Amino acid sequence: MIDVPVDGLVADVFLPGRLPAPAVVVRTPYGTAGLWPEADALTGAGLAVVLQDLRGRHRSTGEFQAGADEEADGHTLLDWTTAQPWSDGTTLLYGTSYEAYAAWCAVAHPSVRGVASRQPWPPVTVAVDEELWWRTEIGGGRQLRPGLYDLALSRPVWPVPLGAWPPTPSSWRTQARRTASRIRAANVPSLHLGSWYCGSAATTLRQASLARRATVVMGGWASPLTHRLQPECAIDVPVDPDPAELALSWLAAVATGADPRPGHRCLVLGSNRWEPRDPRPSARPPLRALPLTGRASSSIDHDPADPYPSLPHSADLSAVGPRADVVRLGATGRVAWHGTARARCRVETDRPAELVATLVHETPAGVRTRLSDGTAPITPGSGMAEIRCAPVAVDLPAGHALHLELTVGRHPRHTAPETPVSVTVSGVDLLVPGGRR
Structure with missing residues (x-):
């Protein structure tokens, strides 16, 4: 059934051959057509599927407000779903990115028996490039607008309204607190699928730590909804297991009443091996210092007319070449940790700025890609x-190298100052959790 109106919002309904059945519900701002293959697979497993365009998106009436509380609309759809003759009265919620946020907003409905959350929104911290991509291509207007991010970067004036800019914690903290409170209160099984290569990695791990009955899988997947994979992709993206297949098999198991909790899995970057362990890092692990090579004291000279560039996550960073506005140090010895690495240093500067640390993986062939980053x-x-x-799980094979890069901003990923800034950096330490669990 296509174009089913539910309180002014339009849904697609897919039914299995045997009824009544549990229903998987996805509320999406991305358009339902992209979810039809997954809906077909779920009906083949005996589940009904309801896909709804969010308020103000695609076919649904009203105005879309990114981050608005989705509880009321979600509960209305679940009330309607469970009242249908083909429903057995139970539902499962599923979604990627903003879909996962909409699912958690509705998790308190009494029909819900489980939630599958993939690379969820909102992030724990916001990178400017990811937020700009969301606001230009995804979060404004009724339809998706691919290509607007690149156009925005090339124009002195934004091609669409962005709202308050640049983003501040007020852009996401209210929604993050809302999600956290609902995850804590929910007593249903939950699947948390994340990717170390995605800005949502920390969000995935935090939400999983709050859930009572969580299964957690952290891989290295890339998708158009999680980071912009470029044609010149330099990342060795693992293809198996497929995250959609993991989610669908988990939903089918929960629908039958099976206990889905066993099954944590963690991809270790560098070696690219899967391990059957919980990807959530220890809360307060012992730290160890990785020995670093490079100049003991160095300067970062930021030129606002030529800020240090941040290439897409999938690009080869070696293309940037030598510059005067980066301190680059190399780690020696075996590089392996699971959790949050910390860069500590003494700084002296003449102006306020944001210091950016980027951890870069270099292969024996000289290809350099971003593992992780942070700011202070x-x-x-x-x-x-x-x-x-x-956070990340990493174990670099012999012959591979880790670099720590310190910059002032990293345009467009992290905001660069609009005036010249000189920073002297000394006494740099790179602290990582004590080995692998």
């Missing part, structure tokens, strides 16, 4: 800075 504000004068990078 610095103020005029002399003092210490500590930068917490996004």
Whole structure:
């Protein structure tokens, strides 16, 4: 059944051959057509599927407000679903990115028996390039607008309204708190699918840590909804297991009443091997310092007319070449950790700025890609800075190298100052959790 109106919002309904059945519900801002193959697979497993365009998106009436509380519309759809003669009265919620947010907003409905959340929104911290991509191509207007991000970067004036810019914690903290409170209160099984290569990695792990009955799988997948994979992709993206297949098999198991909790899996980057363990890092692990090679004291000279560039996540960073506005240090010895790495250093600067630490993986062939990054504000004068990078599980094989890059901004991923800034960096330490669990 296509174009089914439910309180002014339009849904597609897919039914299995045997009824009544549990229903998987996805509420999406991305258009339902892209979910039809998954709906077909779920009906083949005996589940009904309801796909709904969110308010103000695609075929649904009203105005879309990114981050608005989706509880009321979600509960209305679940009330309608469970009242249908083909429903057995139970539902499962599923979604990627903003779909996962909409699912958690509706999890308190009494029909819900489980939630599958993939690379969820909102992020714990916002990178400017990811937020710009969302607001230009995804989060504004009724339809998706592919290509607007690249156009926005090339124009002095944004081609669409962005709202308050640049983003601040007020852009996402209300929604993050809302999601956290509902995850804590929910007593249903949940699947948390994440990717170390995606800005949502920290969000996936945090939400899984709050859930009572979580199964967690962290891989290295890339998708158009999680980061912009370029034609010149330099990342060795693992193809198996497919995250959609993991989600669909988990939903089918929960629908039959099976216990889905066993099955944590963690991809270790560098070696690219899967391990059958919980990807959630220890809360307070012992830290160890990775020995670093490079100049003991170096300067970062930021030129606002030529800010240090941030290439897409999938690009080869070696193309940037030598510059005066980066301190690059190399780690020696075996590089392996699971969790949050921290860069500590003494800084002296004449202006306020944001110090960016980027952890870069270099292969024996010289290809350099971003593993993780983080930022910390610095103020005029002399003092210490500590930068917490996004969590990751990594074990670099022999012949591979890790670099720590320190910059002032990293345009467009991290905001660069609009005036010249000079920063002296000394006494750099790179601290990582003590080995692999």
